[in-house]
Amino acid sequence: MLKLEGLLARALDVTLVLAGAALASQIRFDEATQGGFYEVFIALAAAFTLALFPAFGIYASWRDRSKLGLAGQIALAWLLVQLCGVMVMFSMHRADLISRLWFTYWTATTGGLLILSRLATHLVLGHVRSAGMNLHHVAVVGSGAHCDAVIRRVASSPASGFRVAAAFNVAPGVGGLNAKVPTFEDRAAFHRYLRTQQIHELWLALPLSQEPAILDFVREYRDELINIRFMPDLRSVALFDAGMIDLIGMHAINLVASPISPNALMQKDIFDRLFAAVVLLGLAPLLLAIAVAVKLSSRGPVLFKQKRKGADGRVFTIYKFRSMRAHTEAAGVLTQATRNDPRITRVGAFLRRTSLDELPQFFNVLRGDMSVVGPRPHALEHDDQYQKIVAGYIHRYRIKPGITGWAQVNGYRGETDRIEKMEGRIAYDLYYLSNWSFALDLRIIAATIFKGLRQSNAY
Structure with a gap:
């Protein structure tokens, strides 16, 4: 049986879903209620909220846990709720009857209300506990x-x-x-x-x-x-996650294992694919314009393809917009791009400085090869080289590689011409693995957008 607090929390969430829809209607249509399939959509969202939020641990105790992590979990769960509602409306062939602007207002408003209500609750509880109550x-x-x-x-x-x-x-x-x-x-x-x-x-x-x-x-x-x-x-023997897990019905402590739980990986994967789909749809005109520019800049294919290692060391094909003139290299040899590299085209130089050449990797995310955020994948030749000389390098393979990462937004981009540069990059990657949270992913995405698109060491 659900505790009273759990019932109240669920009732509050449904109320906020309804309130967000009413506020969005007031903004979009100058009236708080809309009939027809709007009511069906709102009812679906309320039902999916009650069904999916518990799976994301929203109603579990967050005593002494990250509040930014809670905000991230709520945001991800709410986006999944909306996705499920959209899919049902599409299956009913009624999605075209819903205002996209209203849906955007509703999603943003309700998401904000859900997060603010939880943070306010925990802020009050924090003050109560700091005052010596509820201990x-x-x-x-x-x-x-x-x-x-x-x-x-x-x-x-x-x-x-x-x-x-x-x-x-x-x-x-x-x-x-x-x-x-x-x-x-x-x-x-x-x-x-x-x-x-x-x-x-x-x-x-x-x-x-x-x-x-x-x-x-x-x-x-x-x-x-x-x-x-x-x-x-366990600091002297454990790496990443030293928590207790259930392993085929037996208790076990991870000493060296994947730092992110299977449930968190599933949530991360859902977010990745949703985010990639939105980016690819929203930037389709830009992708087409870049493809035309690359084709006109020099002879060769639009996309550059290369083998990289992903999660658990599985090899996949990564996609980028081609930024260099077509050339061949000896087997097993890979020459990194350097400043003023004559192989780079004028269009390619712009794409590399702004990281726009990385956009096709969102197709890798949709395919499940990559994540939006994670350790950047390196060429196989570099993996073979650095795995032998950089401590901890192998642990980059414990999760999917990312389009952007903690190392990249902290300045570790571009050429790794010295071992110290690679060691610094790996140190940031291992920090990310040890401290992963959905909130950290959002922080990295925001940093990539606002400051990571142009950096002096990207060439």
């Missing part, structure tokens, strides 16, 4: 720097709703804990304190080698209403 009291078990780091992290995040109420030092002989909370070294006294002070959470900040202690605490509280969480220090 989850936590007891931390551990020793040394890792345990201290956990306690400091909670103290530095007052809006998260967690407060450390006690700590237990499992290795008093090694050193004390730098915690400004009651600290225990006697286990019996620690247990009495937890049972009398209404502690909600027990966090075990212990190394993997402390299995006996972990089992002791789990057995002690397994029949009580205390959430027990294991927070091992």
